[in-house]
Amino acid sequence: MEKTLSIIKPDAVKKSVIGKIVDRFESNDLRVAAMKKVQLSEADAKAFYAVHSERPFFGELVEFMISGPVVIMVLEGDNAVAKNRDLMGATNPKEAAAGTIRADFADSIDANAVHGSDSHENAKIEIDFFFAQREIV
Numbered sequence: 001m002e003k004t005l006s007i008i009k010p011d012a013v014k015k016s017v018i019g020k021i022v023d024r025f026e027s028n029d030l031r032v033a034a035m036k037k038v039q040l041s042e043a044d045a046k047a048f049y050a051v052h053s054e055r056p057f058f059g060e061l062v063e064f065m066i067s068g069p070v071v072i073m074v075l076e077g078d079n080a081v082a083k084n085r086d087l088m089g090a091t092n093p094k095e096a097a098a099g100t101i102r103a104d105f106a107d108s109i110d111a112n113a114v115h116g117s118d119s120h121e122n123a124k125i126e127i128d129f130f131f132a133q134r135e136i137v
């Protein structure tokens with residue numbers, strides 16, 4: 001079974017929609033294989049988003065990701081990476097298709113409710129960044 005990493009970002013945690021977002025995954029055959037609520041440090045956020053370090057919004061992205069707790073999950077299922085991206089919707093909620101998580105719960109391109117791995121290879125790297133093997137069950 002394919003695995004992917006999902007993060008419910010600080011904006012969605014503050015809105016108390018953790019359960020509603022998890023329901024989107026469970027209702028679409030993505031099983032929660034690991035889950036924890038974490039306050040990321042600046043170093044955590046910088047390391048996790050290192051691929052974006054040259055982008056103009058990197059500083060704002062890091063500040064946003066440490067502005068409150070996040071919920072980090074490993075999701076498992078057929079085509080988990082692509083399925084999660086479909087459920088999330090476009091990065092900019094204004095462009096996200098109706099019924100997607102970002103269309104329903106995100107406010108802006110930076111406060112956009114969820115993160116999801118963009119490839120099988122990155123999913124493995126991101127899962128290893130946050131979880132020990134014994135936490136994935």
Ligand code: IDP
Nearest residue numbers: 057060061090091109110111112114115116118
């Ligand atoms: P993704 O989350 O849909 O994969 P990426 O391009 O990987 O989108 O960007 C990572 C995150 O950086 C986005 O989810 C969003 O929070 C933030 N971001 C992306 N583009 C912008 C922008 O133009 N301005 C501010 N934040 C952005």
Ligand code: MG
Nearest residue numbers: 115116117118
């Ligand atoms: Mg991305």
